[in-house]
Structures are given as C-alpha cells and as structure tokens.
Amino acid sequence: MGEGMSADAKQSTRSALSRRARDFITLVCCFGFILLLMWITGAIGLIEAITALLVAMSVATAIFVGTATILPLSPRLAVEPTQVQPNIQESAILLDALPLPAFEIDDEQRIVTMNEEAEFILRLDGRVNPRASTVIRSPGLLSAIENAIKTGTVEPMAVEVESGPDETWRAHVSRPGRARRTLVVLEDLTPVRRAARARSDFLANASHELRTPLTALSGFIETMRGPAKDDKESWDRFLAIMAGETERMSRLIADLLSLSRIESSEHVSPREREEFRDIVSDATHAFSAIAAEKGVRLVVQSDEGPMPVIAHRDEMIQVVENLVSNALKYSKEAGQVTLSFGMASGMADARMKAGQTWASSERMTLLPAASRPGTQERAIWMRVEDQGPGIEREHLPRLGERFYRADQSRGGKITGTGLGLAIVKHIMAHHRGGFSVETRIGEGTAFGVWLPAAREDGLSD
Ligand SMILES: Nc1ncnc2c1ncn2[C@@H]1O[C@H](COP(=O)(O)OP(=O)(O)OP(=O)(O)O)[C@@H](O)[C@H]1O
Ligand SMILES: [Mg+2]
Incomplete structure (x- = not known):
C-alpha cells in the first residue's frame, strides 16, 4: 500500500493523460487550419505561416510534456484522499471484525474509533473522542503513540502494559498504510503469564514436597550407618518413621500422576x-x-x-x-x-x-x-x-x-x-x-x- 499508486490511481492518471494529448492535437490542428486559410487568402506569406505553426507546435509540446510529468508524481491530484485512507465508518467496521480490542487515535491524540472489546477495556463512560492521555494510564503506551504520530513511522511497535497486579497486555501500535491515524491493538497476555507462573510454582512446590521426605530418609540412613550402627533397638523406631516418609512420597507421586492424568484428559468429556x-x-x-x-x-x-x-x-x-x-x-x-x-x-x-x-x-x-x-x-x-x-x-x-x-x-x-x-x-x-x-x-x-x-x-x- 505504501509503494506508489494503486491500480485504480494508475488507470485514472493514464486516461487523464490521453484526454490532454487529444485536446492539444485538436488545438494545433485548428491553429494550422487558420494559418492555411490566411496563406491562401494572401494575408501572410508561406514562410511566416510555417514558422507560426512550428512555434505553436513546440509551445503545445512543452506544455503537454510539462504537465504530463507532474501528473504521475502527484497521485493525490488524481486520487481523492478518501480513496487511500479509509474513513471512520470503514475503520469502525474493520475494527469490529477484529477478535482483539483495538482503537484508532488521530494526530490530535484523540481516540476516534474503537471496537466493542476496546470500549469495554477503556471504560469511556460515554465520553466522545476523548484524549488518549485521559484514558490510557500507561506512560510506555502513550509515548509509543506519540512517537508513532511524530515520526509517522509505519513499523509496528509492541509495548507491554501492566494494568493490574495480575494483568498484563501487549499493545501493538502501528500506522497502517497512508492512514493519518494510529492503530492500537491490544493482546491479553494475562492467561499466558498466569499459566507460566502456575507451572513454575507447581514445579517448585512438587520438588519441595518430594525433597522433604527424601531428606528425612537419607538422614536416618546416615544415622543407622553411623552413630546408631549398633543401637538395634532404635532401628525399629527409625524404620517406622522411614516407612511413613516413603508412604508419604508415594502418595504424593500418586496424587501428582492423578492430577496430570485428569489434566491431559480434560478435553475428553465423560461418556459413561x-x-x-x-x-x-x-x-x-x-x-x-x-x-x-x-x-x-x-x-x-x-x-x-x-x-x-x-x-x-x-x-x-x-x-x-x-x-x-x-x-x-x-x-x-x-x-x-x-x-x-x-x-x-x-x-x-x-x-x-x-x-x-x-x-x-x-x-x-x-x-x-x-x-x-x-x-x-x-x-x-x-x-x-x-x-x-x-x-x-x-x-x-x-x-x-x-x-x-x-x-x-x-x-x-x-x-x-x-x-x-x-x-x-x-x-x-x-x-x-x-x-x-x-x-x-x-x-x-x-x-x-x-x-x-x-x-x-x-x-x-
Ligand atoms: N474438612 C476439613 N476441615 C478443615 N480443614 C480442611 C478440611 N478439608 C480440607 N481442609 C483444609 O484444606 C487444605 C487442603 O486440603 P487438601 O485435601 O487439598 O489437602 P490435604 O488434605 O492437606 O492433603 P492431601 O493432598 O493428602 O489431600 C487442608 O490442608 C486443610 O487445611
Ligand atoms: Mg486431603
């Protein structure tokens, strides 16, 4: 879209050029006809008539070539700006089709369009076209928007926004095509982050729970091999504790396996x-x-x-x-x-x-x-x-x-x-x-x- 003109724009430029060429040829032909009449009636001589025709032809060619080179360089002359940049209603329809919260900000930093998801998140309370800074509280996102407006950069940027103790969003800021509006699309990272944290908590807890009985077991083994080597009377007590710890470990492993089995079959509905x-x-x-x-x-x-x-x-x-x-x-x-x-x-x-x-x-x-x-x-x-x-x-x-x-x-x-x-x-x-x-x-x-x-x-x- 940023690469020169669209096919429609090229087509309309070409037809404008051919209309202009036809007009110039008609004008030069008319001028030549008048000179011919003047020469026949003896009003001017042959040399003057040919010179006048040549001058008229070179002026016409110069004007034609001049305007013809301007036309393709200036597509905005040939194409209405609204044909390149979608209007607000078109944008709103496009945003509504997006499954993510999205909104557009104009160059005055006002929110001009948004979809339903964004409206819910931004909590506008009925305000119409509010300034972005009165709605968005993340300094990182605001400066990314400001930057996009200032530089007019087409490159999309991603900014992470923490909107609560346990809520993270990624905001994608871009200026699609020639649009003089900045598009912000929000992606909810909260479930991904939560799942990652739950996974690491789970691993930490599971290894801690397994390490505790293991430490007890190895402690007793060392005692039975060392200081209590000959104290066979204490052995029974130690063995009973060791058996308890082993049982605790195997119960834990059974529970962990059962949890993971339930999780892996979560998408298979019960049938029986x-x-x-x-x-x-x-x-x-x-x-x-x-x-x-x-x-x-x-x-x-x-x-x-x-x-x-x-x-x-x-x-x-x-x-x-x-x-x-x-x-x-x-x-x-x-x-x-x-x-x-x-x-x-x-x-x-x-x-x-x-x-x-x-x-x-x-x-x-x-x-x-x-x-x-x-x-x-x-x-x-x-x-x-x-x-x-x-x-x-x-x-x-x-x-x-x-x-x-x-x-x-x-x-x-x-x-x-x-x-x-x-x-x-x-x-x-x-x-x-x-x-x-x-x-x-x-x-x-x-x-x-x-x-x-x-x-x-x-x-x-
Ligand atoms: N009937 C109950 N009365 C009082 N507290 C309870 C009761 N049931 C559960 N709890 C509390 O909830 C916690 C979690 O229970 P849960 O069954 O998940 O674990 P647990 O019984 O400690 O260990 P296990 O994994 O062996 O079942 C318990 O540690 C206990 O503090
Ligand atoms: Mg229990």
Missing part, C-alpha cells in the same frame, strides 16, 4: 452412564474401618430413586474419597461425618443443597458450574459435612489451589500435601460441575459438589 449411588457406595466402602479406628461415626444418607449421571467413574470415586478422607482427618474423636446426596430439579437447586445449608456460615463457591443457559437440567448434588475445627475465612478463596494447606499456618500436626481439593476441583470442572465450601469456626466444615444428571432419554448430550 453411571449410577451415582453406586459410585458413593464404592468410594465409602473402605472408610468405615478408618472411621471406626478414629472413633468417628460415618453416616451416609440419600434421596430415594435412581441418580443416573454421565461421569468418569474412577474420577468421581476420587472426589468422594478425597472429601470424606479430609472430613475424617479433621474430625475430633466421637465426631460425626455426614455424607448426603440426592437429585435436584436444576443446577441452582443442587448448588443450594450441596453448599448452602447452615444458617450462619462462611461460604465460598470454589468452582461455579458451567451450566448451559436456557436449559433446566436436572442435577445431582453431594455434601460431606464434618464437626471439625472449621476453616478461617481468609483461607477459603485459596482452597483448591495445588499444595495449599490451610492448617499449615495453624501449626497442626495433621499431614497432607494439599493436592486433594485441587484434584476435586479439576474433576468437577471436567464434569461441568460445581464445587463449594461452607464452614463455621469450631463447629465444622461442609464441602459440596454438584453436576448435571444424565438425561432420561439416555442421550449423553
């Missing part, structure tokens, strides 16, 4: 039709012995009737297991853990039953269900309630983050890696379900999950 009641009974089977050993009563109660669900059986079993094992772990002796589940008429109803039962409690939705608008799908809910210590309010938003343990700060002796709830959250997301917590300090905690029930016509929708 399962009975939720069977899932719960399979999952709770092994817990009666553990509960009895701890002196905790495990009560399972449910609605009547079938509860068909499209689910990944092993994953749903893991959800029940992780929630019940937490409830038992944090229960006091002689406490009670109640697992209740049932069918609700819709997702909203299921969410209430799973996570909003106590009158005065701290509540948080850890994962909102991805419900389909306009459809009233029946839903299955489950609630695991305990009478443990409860969880302080400030910890609630972080439950479900990998390796987050609320009781670490409480200095509790209860061990764990902080992956159980992260696994539950992932599995529920995979099943288009929701996940919430409700807690009362000193009285107990209840975790709830809900997900769409299978359709009665048997289709896996």
Whole structure:
C-alpha cells in the first residue's frame, strides 16, 4: 500500500493523460487550419505561416510534456484522499471484525474509533473522542503513540502494559498504510503469564514436597550407618518413621500422576452412564474401618430413586474419597461425618443443597458450574459435612489451589500435601460441575459438589 499508486490511481492518471494529448492535437490542428486559410487568402506569406505553426507546435509540446510529468508524481491530484485512507465508518467496521480490542487515535491524540472489546477495556463512560492521555494510564503506551504520530513511522511497535497486579497486555501500535491515524491493538497476555507462573510454582512446590521426605530418609540412613550402627533397638523406631516418609512420597507421586492424568484428559468429556449411588457406595466402602479406628461415626444418607449421571467413574470415586478422607482427618474423636446426596430439579437447586445449608456460615463457591443457559437440567448434588475445627475465612478463596494447606499456618500436626481439593476441583470442572465450601469456626466444615444428571432419554448430550 505504501509503494506508489494503486491500480485504480494508475488507470485514472493514464486516461487523464490521453484526454490532454487529444485536446492539444485538436488545438494545433485548428491553429494550422487558420494559418492555411490566411496563406491562401494572401494575408501572410508561406514562410511566416510555417514558422507560426512550428512555434505553436513546440509551445503545445512543452506544455503537454510539462504537465504530463507532474501528473504521475502527484497521485493525490488524481486520487481523492478518501480513496487511500479509509474513513471512520470503514475503520469502525474493520475494527469490529477484529477478535482483539483495538482503537484508532488521530494526530490530535484523540481516540476516534474503537471496537466493542476496546470500549469495554477503556471504560469511556460515554465520553466522545476523548484524549488518549485521559484514558490510557500507561506512560510506555502513550509515548509509543506519540512517537508513532511524530515520526509517522509505519513499523509496528509492541509495548507491554501492566494494568493490574495480575494483568498484563501487549499493545501493538502501528500506522497502517497512508492512514493519518494510529492503530492500537491490544493482546491479553494475562492467561499466558498466569499459566507460566502456575507451572513454575507447581514445579517448585512438587520438588519441595518430594525433597522433604527424601531428606528425612537419607538422614536416618546416615544415622543407622553411623552413630546408631549398633543401637538395634532404635532401628525399629527409625524404620517406622522411614516407612511413613516413603508412604508419604508415594502418595504424593500418586496424587501428582492423578492430577496430570485428569489434566491431559480434560478435553475428553465423560461418556459413561453411571449410577451415582453406586459410585458413593464404592468410594465409602473402605472408610468405615478408618472411621471406626478414629472413633468417628460415618453416616451416609440419600434421596430415594435412581441418580443416573454421565461421569468418569474412577474420577468421581476420587472426589468422594478425597472429601470424606479430609472430613475424617479433621474430625475430633466421637465426631460425626455426614455424607448426603440426592437429585435436584436444576443446577441452582443442587448448588443450594450441596453448599448452602447452615444458617450462619462462611461460604465460598470454589468452582461455579458451567451450566448451559436456557436449559433446566436436572442435577445431582453431594455434601460431606464434618464437626471439625472449621476453616478461617481468609483461607477459603485459596482452597483448591495445588499444595495449599490451610492448617499449615495453624501449626497442626495433621499431614497432607494439599493436592486433594485441587484434584476435586479439576474433576468437577471436567464434569461441568460445581464445587463449594461452607464452614463455621469450631463447629465444622461442609464441602459440596454438584453436576448435571444424565438425561432420561439416555442421550449423553
Ligand atoms: N474438612 C476439613 N476441615 C478443615 N480443614 C480442611 C478440611 N478439608 C480440607 N481442609 C483444609 O484444606 C487444605 C487442603 O486440603 P487438601 O485435601 O487439598 O489437602 P490435604 O488434605 O492437606 O492433603 P492431601 O493432598 O493428602 O489431600 C487442608 O490442608 C486443610 O487445611
Ligand atoms: Mg486431603
């Protein structure tokens, strides 16, 4: 576009030139005819007539050549500026077709066009053509815009803009073609940055969690080889601790593998039709012995009737297991853990039953269900309630983050890696379900999950 004229401009220049040549030839012919008449009638001599004709022809040629060389050098004379530079309406249509927030700034540094995404981000509050400096707060972006206007440079520039503690954008500033406006296209880098940070946090946490038991193991091995070499009585104690640490490591590895398996199958929707009641009974089977050993009563109660669900059986079993094992772990002796589940008429109803039962409690939705608008799908809910210590309010938003343990700060002796709830959250997301917590300090905690029930016509929708 910056390379000379367009095909249209060239065509119109060519036709202007041929019209001019035709006019000049007509004029010279008329002049020659008048001279011929004057010579025939004896008004002038032959020599004067030929000289006058030659002078007229050279003047005409000089004028023609002069104007003909100006024409192609000055396309703006041949082409209206509006033909080269899109007008505001055309720009607005183009910007609307862009999937990214984009806006244009004129040479007075006023925002003249923008698409809907940009309007949302710039928060103009009804202001028309505001100055860029009153809307954009990033000095880097403002100076890139100023620079583009001043130099008129066509080279696009990219500027990174931090617009919040956890929000980064890349602004692409350019002056497309001959346009006397500067185009700014915004690209959201936040998800990419967040994912990179989550990945590095995850690696740091995972290696820390693995190193702790390994350090303990190698410490005991050294002691048993060195100072306690002959103290066979201490060996039993050491071996028991070592076995515990090994078990902790293998549990951690199993959890990590399970998380990565769930993540890698995230785009494959569950297909199997399962009975939720069977899932719960399979999952709770092994817990009666553990509960009895701890002196905790495990009560399972449910609605009547079938509860068909499209689910990944092993994953749903893991959800029940992780929630019940937490409830038992944090229960006091002689406490009670109640697992209740049932069918609700819709997702909203299921969410209430799973996570909003106590009158005065701290509540948080850890994962909102991805419900389909306009459809009233029946839903299955489950609630695991305990009478443990409860969880302080400030910890609630972080439950479900990998390796987050609320009781670490409480200095509790209860061990764990902080992956159980992260696994539950992932599995529920995979099943288009929701996940919430409700807690009362000193009285107990209840975790709830809900997900769409299978359709009665048997289709896996
Ligand atoms: N029923 C509960 N009562 C009180 N606190 C709880 C309960 N369930 C979970 N928590 C808190 O949430 C944190 C995260 O739980 P999560 O199940 O993810 O990890 P964990 O139980 O510590 O380890 P693991 O990976 O072995 O399950 C726990 O460390 C604990 O602080
Ligand atoms: Mg747990």
